[in-house]
Amino acid sequence: MADQDTIELVKTIEVDKYKYGFETDIESDYAPKGLNEDIVRFISDKKGEPQWMLDWRLEAYRSWLHMENPTWAKVSFPKIDYQDLYYYAAPKSMAAPKSLDEIDPKLLETYAKLGIPLKEQEILAGVRKQGEKSMLDDDGNEVITGRVAIDAVFDSVSVVTTFKDELKKADVIFCSISEALREHPDLVKQYLGSVVPQGDNFYAGLNSAVFSDGSFVYVPPGVRCPMELSTYFRMNAKNTGQFERTLIIADKGAYVSYLEGCTAPTREESQLHAAVVELIAHEDAEIKYSTVQNWYPGDAEGKGGVYNFVTKRGDCRGARSKISWTQVETGSAITWKYPSVILRGDSSRGEFYSIAISNGKQQVDSGTKMIHLGKNSSSRIVSKGIAAGRSDNTYRGLVSAHRKATYARNFTQCDSLLIGDQCGAHTVPYIESKTSTAQFEHEATTSKISDDQMFYCMSRGLSQEEAVALIVNGFVRDVLQQLPMEFMAETQKLIGISLEGSVG
């Protein structure tokens, strides 16, 4: 039953019905097409960056020139001409920094259309203007939203960051990375590239050279960030690559929850998105990073769509630190993304929860890496892949324990569901255990849900299918509840569906 529901529901999520495919007609400032050292200088100059930053970028650019496009992922796409792209595009009206009131109304309109509230007072009051829809109220019902500080990134620049003053009171720094470079250069210099170095991989190298904007978060010791932080990425300009860089640091004992959302207009040509996200958790700190990735997936024939080549990595630097990735992947023509955690600190913890849905001609190659270096470190991976249409959905993950990572613990579960016989679902896990005390478990079957739980549910009259769905849903709901309201509504719509069926 649940299976059938899922199949029906996923079928209705047709790629052609991409909701956010509209284009904002706004004049943009472009850097000249192509990539060379001058473009890197141009971007750095536009941002008014210090010399060391420019040097850092150039170093990245020079090492990128010697790097090769990775070919190991199970995705195929025509060769990208890196000289045929704009590496910088900014709305013209954004020339000077402005307050919210002065922002181009077209931009505000765009975000309103996307359901991203940029006006603080409105969110505070929980009131919306007529006709201004939120992500929650598709039926026009008013819903009081939680408070979320948002950094809105439009093409290459950050448009606005909300709730800055209130965050300042808590000593939390939340701003665009360009601003951080101006105001907190020492922090940026200390941490930038310390998790994903310039030469880490092809796309990270490219990003390091030309990244234009992104978010910067620093939570000082012992501070629990008073609200959810969020970035909303919007790609608008044509033939533009978006390269944003996010850097989040949680100092000793700090806590922060961060969300990321992405959309792009419907275009016939493919667009490139190569982001880098670095997370650093010090002793006893915790970072939760959630993504709802809904880039334009291309049409049913696979024309257009965003190439999402992202490097995300967290570093549990201190003892008892924790990093958790939650991702919902529904968009992009191609996804190449492996949010990872380096479990350096003793007793540190890494988590990865993923739901990847592919349809049409989408190709998803995603997964995680859990690298256990510290004693008693633990990690958990739960990945659910759903492939429909003519898509390919691959989970690729690595769990490794270093010799010194005694008593490391990992639990991995990845389930796949195929809908139709034109698609493919693949699992490519790597397990490397170099210490006998490490306990690694990898499961890709559904029959291993605790027999006790099954028995309990079934003895209350649920069928096996219902019982399994209930248990898995219950578990996932736990994860989803970590997401703030804004994301939950839309996400649930997609996930509520998906999970039931993945238990086949």
Next chain:
Amino acid sequence: MNIALIKTPAEEAFGISLPHRRMEEWRWTDLRARIDRPYPAHQNTVVAKIDVDRLIASSPFAKIKTHRIVFVNGSWDQAHSNFTGLTFEMGVPTSSAIDDPLIHLNGAIEPAGLTLRFESNMDVLVEIMHITTKGAARSMALRNCIEVADGASATIIETYLGEGDYVLSSVMEFEIGLGARLDRVKVEHESASATHLSHVVTSLAKDAKLNEFTLTSGGALNRQNGTYTFVGENADAKIAGAYLLNNKQHADTRLVVDHAVPHCTSRETFKCVMDDHARGIFQGKVIVRKHAQKTDGKQSSHALLLSEFAEFDAKPELEIYADDVVCGHGATAGDINLDHLFYLRSRGIPEAEAKSLLIAAFVGEAFDNVVHDGLRDALVNYAANWLQVRKNV
């Protein structure tokens, strides 16, 4: 990625390039680095009958009555063989074109071999044995083809025994006909400094059945490839294996099970025990092709690491293109469960013995795939001896 590399002395001697860790399937076993000196082929070695007899007697199946075809140092030894009633032809079977580094290597060494055909139900055990006697470092190759005709059934035992320093390459082809059945048991008990490289190509016709078990316990370096292709519906393949490794032994198994047609079942069960500095690797891939609906494929690999320096790597892969299938894999790695150990010790069983019991139970599951009682008992005894030696060290 093909990098132009300077040929190593071993590659010069073989005349081909060896796989290295930049190749995805060889990431954990860098043959190019591991075979660090030339192993010339076709060296003349003086064979003393007493050595051969001693090695044959050291086989775990020495006491079991089998039809035996014995190869010594890469050539057929008719005197030690006993093959009344078998139909076979000596000579290397024509090679099917498979692009695999191990098959190329096998060809480069110029193998000896035979084609053995089972026309009807053979109620006997047929053992193909390869013995290597002490001598200068050298390489040898075997290439055999076993055909089980439609409706026939057979039991094949492969035993690899040896002394000294050598590289042995073995390629086996199995063709299992319509409704035919093959039981295969392989014991790799090469000398402690040997390199054992094997590749098995198996095809299963409609309603065919395969029951396979491989014990990997000897040799310094092991690499065993296997490809299993279902060409007819309703076929069933059970593939099991066990590692009993210690010292610095290295064993890497890579299996590809290709569900090319609907309604087939495959089961892979691997139990790997690594002690000291041993390293065990399991790479399994299950492919379900587009129209192979109703496929039931399960794969499990479990590792028991007995020393803090032991290592286990696994890559259980699934590649699925059909929607109405049941596929899964499970992989675990860990130490002996302390609760289990405590339970046994609280019942008065000494620690070393309790551990042996638990290890024996762990590998025992893979032995269950061996249908023939005598063979299974012999394997259980082999494991018991291995554990006894371990306990006494």
